[in-house]
Amino acid sequence: MSFISRRLASTSTFTMKPTPSKAHHHTPLPSSSFPTGFVLGGIHAGVKKKAGVPDLAVILSTSEKPTSAAACFTRNAFKAAPVLVSNQIIAKNGGYARAVVVNSGCANAVTGKQGMDDAWAMVKATDALLPSKSKKFDNETLVMSTGVIGQNLPISKIITGIESQALEKKDTSVLGSDFKAWESAAKAFMTTDTFPKLRSRTFTIGDQEYRMAGMDKGAGMIHPDMGPASTSFSSAPKQLHATLLGCIMTDAAVSPRSLQSALTYAVDRSFNSISVDGDMSTNDSIYVLANGAASKDGLVIDEESNKDAYEVFKKELTDFAADLAKLVVRDGEGATKFVTVTVKNAPSYKDAHSIASRISTSALVKTALYGEDANWGRILAATGSVPLLPSAATGVAPVIDPAKVNVTFVPSDGTSPLPVLVHGEPEKVDEVRAKEILQLEDFEVLVDMGMEGEGEAQYWTCDFSYEYVSINGDYRS
């Protein structure tokens, strides 16, 4: 009896491709590009074992104007304590908060009553750092944690760390507003990230210039699905969860309602459109603070009272969120490729988004990307496995016509795209050319469904490598 001998082999070794350095994705930014009216910084409080590694960030709005706050949280049923506490604060305050406190190294998830107490303790200690003359609410701090699940925070170390950041404690406080301050805060977000993720931009509404800056972190358990905070003006108490944390600050003035609606829109098209491994976390949170410090003309951006300004702001926020989200994919655990998956001419945006998501999470597609193999068959199988939504008009789901589907690989270097499936027929693929494209660090997979409706969506994903298995096969030890 002859069996294929593959599985009978004893210990083998696999050689990993050299993974490219990602260091160039973090570079100094001009201090003039950071929003005014914020001070922040990151320190080593002792959550992480290794001395000197930042694990606690404090972000304070020093603006005397009201600081609006909005959030999107994981939809996971097992929401971590910081998610629950932050949602309560935003809801109670009607969309206002002036501070954010973040720790890495421990997620404070599945930690029961102690976890809730610890999250509240972080909030209260940070509240005490805020200028008291602008105090309007009992609690004005949002909290985030990331790291191992099921362990309690070393809370006394964290509280000591927060207290050391009081602005008057000039010997211990690192809070500032220059690049170094922003960078140290971004570093305190990191877990298995290999570089801090910090971006800034300026934008103009009317004659007024504003700034937006922020940081995020990711690496693993990255497949966010986040919904808006449950404030009085959001219809349902939806929440999201993942080990994706992000925080965006702007010196524009935005009404709480419009800040939340702009963030919800932006998150769907950025953080909810990325995948590293298809796993949704219990801690995923994106916060945005708008402190109005640059709003000299008194403009408060609002969807109803000044729609044009709102649309500009929403677009800036969406583009900025996408920039931050892409950094997470680029630095995904074990990632050697950054791949944009575009689906167009689907019946709706939601259908296009579902198909792009399925392609982006397929283990077979992702191992083929790692293997630099133009395996369009796997892309097509993933595409076809998504049930399309029933049409609102007929109640019947539209049917994909295989004879109208096109799949194209688009290189990032400006050279010609390579069609691999045209109108449902496989092309005679030039394998040398395919290899040239797939050896790039960045490229795009374009799937044209050829259907009515013009639904289009983009997703950003990475490949599945030996290193991913290595990182996650032995994470706790």
Next chain:
Amino acid sequence: MSFISRRLASTSTFTMKPTPSKAHHHTPLPSSSFPTGFVLGGIHAGVKKKAGVPDLAVILSTSEKPTSAAACFTRNAFKAAPVLVSNQIIAKNGGYARAVVVNSGCANAVTGKQGMDDAWAMVKATDALLPSKSKKFDNETLVMSTGVIGQNLPISKIITGIESQALEKKDTSVLGSDFKAWESAAKAFMTTDTFPKLRSRTFTIGDQEYRMAGMDKGAGMIHPDMGPASTSFSSAPKQLHATLLGCIMTDAAVSPRSLQSALTYAVDRSFNSISVDGDMSTNDSIYVLANGAASKDGLVIDEESNKDAYEVFKKELTDFAADLAKLVVRDGEGATKFVTVTVKNAPSYKDAHSIASRISTSALVKTALYGEDANWGRILAATGSVPLLPSAATGVAPVIDPAKVNVTFVPSDGTSPLPVLVHGEPEKVDEVRAKEILQLEDFEVLVDMGMEGEGEAQYWTCDFSYEYVSINGDYRS
């Protein structure tokens, strides 16, 4: 500026654990356990390059009684030609067919009109092998293909192969009814499988003994979601698709309608409850033929006219299908573990099935299984990421109460289970004991949701290893 140096490392090597031999899962079966009235066999027709490797199986019912046939097909939108053709034949014949022809090495998927012509040619060539005196329909053969997508079949080699199996061609035909014949057919199903998957059983209804036997194949692109064939008596033309192929033969007599309903039930609880990599194929098909050759008392099993007999048959078919399905997981690409995921006390069977499916496909859970790490946090995060179905009574989805959830690792060797999460609180886990369980080849992950409804479902999955990446990172070359 200091970056974590992990990603900056140049070429590294990873050492794979020795993967256990699976050869013992294929052993000789007594000829008396095979259903009467079938002849079958597998040969090398030339689809696969390597000489002598079986790639074509022919299965004929020689019973003079009507042979009922039922099928479940992939729900993928890009159904391969053999899926489309077989569904047409079953629908046209009202649930009757007397033969199955199978090739491995080429999936005949995304092959346009030529692919349809080729599938029909396989059907017609196999029809010609059937005893003509029982002929009642134009076409009585179902067809299956598995292998690479987007390539045309070497159809003349296949037709020559089929024709060589005419029963009167005693020098070339290998068709028979003993173990060797069944084994050679099972081998012709294989692609990256490491052992042929063949099982048989006997069962009794009243005084009558019947037999059931069958084979399947899997390895990769295994996450089936199959629906019933679209016959006149099935409500909707649902179809499924994957590189899972299975064929079950019985010498009981079963009405076509009841054979389909029993198969649909069985497939949901067997083949639709396994995952190797979460990827659904374009070719997934399960066929069952019931030729009545052992039905001496004239009983035709039917859900309406003899419900007790039907229930016995349905249970036998479900258990048998689960046995075949589990073999596919055990032989999954790169698999070193066979893990049963049981979810109980969910609001419904569907909720339990969705949660078990999500746990079973989580890359983080599967890499932890490979790493023999009792990482219940990842299990919980996967559990919590599943949206529960709205209650029929209230229209509102029930909410998981984290304080009622239990997670337990159950060893397969009869020793004590190890609770890791009890009523939402992490246990102080004995890591030595956890390692003992996780080092077993077989164990169970039991998630008790603690909710009303008593929904319970099982899923079978394997781990994610370096070898999976190796196999799929370089599949086509």
